[in-house]
Amino acid sequence: MKKSAAGDGALGRDKGAMEDSSELLRKKREKANELKAAGVDLYPNDMRVDHTAGDLIDIYGEANGETLERLGETFRLAGRIMARRVFGKASFISIRDRKGDIQVYIRKEKIGDELYGLFRKFDIGDFIFISGSLFRTNTGELTIDADTVRLLSKCMRPLPEKWHGLTDIEARYRQRYLDLIMNPAAKETFIIRSRIIRLIRQFMMERDFLEVETPMMHPIAGGAAAKPFKTHHNTLDMELYLRIAPELYLKRLVVGGMERVFEINRSFRNEGISTLHNPEFTMMEFYLAYATYEDLMALTEEMISFVARDIFGTLQFVYQGVDIDLSPPWPRMTVKEAISAFAGISPERLDSQESALNEARRLNAPVTDADSTGKIVMAIFEAVVEEKLIQPTFITRYPVEVSPLSRRSSDNSDYVDRFELFIYGREIANAFSELNDPDDQRERFLQQVAEKESGDEEAHEMDEDYITALEYAMPPTAGEGIGIDRLVMLFTDSPSIRDVILFPHMRTKIKNA
RNA sequence: GGGCCGUUAGCUCAGUCCGGUAGAGCAGCGGACUUUUAAUCCGUUGGUCGGGGGUUCGAAUCCCCCACGGCCCA
Numbered sequence: 106m107k108k109s110a111a112g113d114g115a116l117g118r119d120k121g122a123m124e125d126s127s128e129l130l131r132k133k134r135e136k137a138n139e140l141k142a143a144g145v146d147l148y149p150n151d152m153r154v155d156h157t158a159g160d161l162i163d164i165y166g167e168a169n170g171e172t173l174e175r176l177g178e179t180f181r182l183a184g185r186i187m188a189r190r191v192f193g194k195a196s197f198i199s200i201r202d203r204k205g206d207i208q209v210y211i212r213k214e215k216i217g218d219e220l221y222g223l224f225r226k227f228d229i230g231d232f233i234f235i236s237g238s239l240f241r242t243n244t245g246e247l248t249i250d251a252d253t254v255r256l257l258s259k260c261m262r263p264l265p266e267k268w269h270g271l272t273d274i275e276a277r278y279r280q281r282y283l284d285l286i287m288n289p290a291a292k293e294t295f296i297i298r299s300r301i302i303r304l305i306r307q308f309m310m311e312r313d314f315l316e317v318e319t320p321m322m323h324p325i326a327g328g329a330a331a332k333p334f335k336t337h338h339n340t341l342d343m344e345l346y347l348r349i350a351p352e353l354y355l356k357r358l359v360v361g362g363m364e365r366v367f368e369i370n371r372s373f374r375n376e377g378i379s380t381l382h383n384p385e386f387t388m389m390e391f392y393l394a395y396a397t398y399e400d401l402m403a404l405t406e407e408m409i410s411f412v413a414r415d416i417f418g419t420l421q422f423v424y425q426g427v428d429i430d431l432s433p434p435w436p437r438m439t440v441k442e443a444i445s446a447f448a449g450i451s452p453e454r455l456d457s458q459e460s461a462l463n464e465a466r467r468l469n470a471p472v473t474d475a476d477s478t479g480k481i482v483m484a485i486f487e488a489v490v491e492e493k494l495i496q497p498t499f500i501t502r503y504p505v506e507v508s509p510l511s512r513r514s515s516d517n518s519d520y521v522d523r524f525e526l527f528i529y530g531r532e533i534a535n536a537f538s539e540l541n542d543p544d545d546q547r548e549r550f551l552q553q554v555a556e557k558e559s560g561d562e563e564a565h566e567m568d569e570d571y572i573t574a575l576e577y578a579m580p581p582t583a584g585e586g587i588g589i590d591r592l593v594m595l596f597t598d599s600p601s602i603r604d605v606i607l608f609p610h611m612r613t614k615i616k617n618a
Numbered sequence: 619g620g621g622c623c624g625u626u627a628g629c630u631c632a633g634u635c636c637g638g639u640a641g642a643g644c645a646g647c648g649g650a651c652u653u654u655u656a657a658u659c660c661g662u663u664g665g666u667c668g669g670g671g672g673u674u675c676g677a678a679u680c681c682c683c684c685a686c687g688g689c690c691c692a
Contacts, residue, residue, distance in 0.1 A: 128664050129628050129646060136646095188655070195652035212652065229645075243653045266629040266644050268656050273629085275687045287629095380689085471692080601688095614686060 129263060133228070137259050140226055147259040152234040154183045159204025161239065162247065170241040180249060181236040182207070183257055185286070186229050188267060196224070197248075200233065201286075208248040209235050216253060223256075229267070230260030278609050291604075294597045297416060298605055301593055302369060304412045305389060312404075314365040314391060319354035321347060321371065327571070328352030328510070330563040331374040334384075347373035350586065351390050352510065353571045356539060359392050360579045367391035369589065380601040381531060381591065384610050392539070392584040398522045401536045401583050402499050405526060406433040409497075409533075409592070416596050424529055424595050431497055437524075439502035440486055448489040455482050475559065479504025479519075494527035503537075509549040509565055511537035533592060536585030543575035 137147055161180060165173060184200035184207075194213040199206050213221040227233060237251040265271040270287040277284040277291070284291045306316065324343065326333035328350030336345050351368050358366050369389045376382060393401070413420050413431050420431040441452040448468070454460045461481040465472040470488035472481050482504055494500070503523040505513060511521035523537035540546050550572070553565035593605040603609035 127628070132646060190654050190657050193651045197654045263628045263645055268644065269630040271629070612686065
């Protein structure tokens with residue numbers, strides 16, 4: 106096709122940066138303009154559908170040709186053209202809607218010369234409306250014999266290749282909409298994610314938990330050991346932090362008499378990005394009054410089993426080629442037992458700061474001379490034990506130094522009533538009997554403040570308001586946080602947290618598309 | 619932060635070792651075709667080879683820097 110160089114140049118400047126750089130995009134635009142010139146509205150919004158592709162397959166998937174012929178019913182559907190096989194006087198296309206794909210047979214003889222001529226200008230990627238009756242093709246495929254077809258929304262860019270789809274991992278994350286169009290498995294992952302969250306919500310509701318929403322912007326970033334994102338409120342002229350955990354607010358609610366609360370929502374941590382970490386991630390936290398961390402172990406087994414039974418229909422599944430068995434009860438080990446079992450270090454070696462430090466150094470665990478014994482023990486645990494906890498395992502008896510919000514164990518005040526759940530070497534949940542003694546809480550915060558001053562960026566700050574809340578008395582309570590993204594990874598066999606987050610964080614790219 | 623790998627047409631990829639006119643399939647465009655389904659057949663367009671610098675008569679290819687991404691490690 107010839108073009109007027111001068112004219113196109115002028116048009117290009119008018120349209121600025123969005124002017125089509127490639128011939129392919131220009132052609133698409135030309136074709137759209139031809140349709141427009143023929144009186145076709147490229148973006149109408151006056152059609153109603155009465156079925157989805159999935160409906161038709163569910164209802165008529167098994168029906169034979171004769172049955173379909175006798176139906177005499179007209180079905181109205183809409184969807185995106187995903188494939189196109191055009192002949193001179195008839196065509197097969199397949200359209201995709203939220204429930205699936207269905208083939209459509211479009212005949213010149215039936216829809217008329219004029220409409221067939223327009224239809225031939227429709228592209229893969231366009232949204233169209235079709236109505237027609239059902240029949241079976243020679244090869245037996247359930248197909249709609251269209252009596253009309255109409256453009257609903259014109260696609261101005263080519264979709265990725267039909268056979269290989271979109272595989273470039275960067276493009277899949279940056280242009281998730283294309284990933285969702287082209288990769289059914291990606292879409293399925295997010296459908297399952299929604300189902301998992303719905304199941305957890307149902308599980309909690311059935312146990313009389315109240316779902317709440319607490320602030321995302323905190324004047325003090327507390328409730329976890331992590332670096333926060335900082336922001337600023339102009340009118341109040343104050344620094345705020347995106348929350349690293351909802352914990353301290355949820356416990357204020359328990360003080361307020363909300364004996365069973367949960368929240369499923371985002372927390373933010375200003376730390377590294379990896380296959381297990383996204384700067385914003387989803388946690389469920391819940392608090393249950395008159396319960397202990399031991400009660401929560403049972404509840405956690407029940408909850409995760411409940412979800413697994415619904416998703417898999419069984420408690421056995423495969424994650425990344427490894428068999429996982431969620432059949433309760435799950436093994437329980439103390440931190441020291443686990444270190445002894447997996448690293449062969451006798452528990453006595455972990456009792457003194459000096460010998461623990463030696464062991465940590467030997468194992469290349471990241472420690473400093475000033476670290477407390479508890480901190481060193483946990484560094485050893487992380488270095489040598491975590492990755493080995495493949496089957497679901499509760500680890501208990503954490504050192505008090507690394508658990509500033511947990512209740513001290515009644516039989517030994519150096520430890521707290523806490524557990525973490527590991528599956529496939531990953532921390533999935535963290536729970537404890539809550540520290541509700543305001544004086545002890547103040548001491549713990551002071552200890553944290555001291556650690557912060559000596560350089561630990563992740564240590565807690567003093568939260569006087571929270572202590573005041575505790576002084577009004579919080580009932581004996583147990584609480585837990587569950588990493589939803591990691592749970593979804595397990596249940597969808599996803600290797601990276603980015604595969605279960607719709608829009609994972611990436612560096613912005615100057616040059617795009 | 620460190621190591622390794624990657625970035626070539628709209629998409630999926632060759633070409634890089636060993637420097638010499640940038641290729642294929644799909645998509646697109648033109649034509650034929652009323653039961654195809656990765657439709658087929660004939661013809662055909664399309665590229666700042668991620669960016670910058672260097673070496674060279676000559677660089678997608680060799681060297682340096684940078685950007686973005688992936689995996690592993692910290």
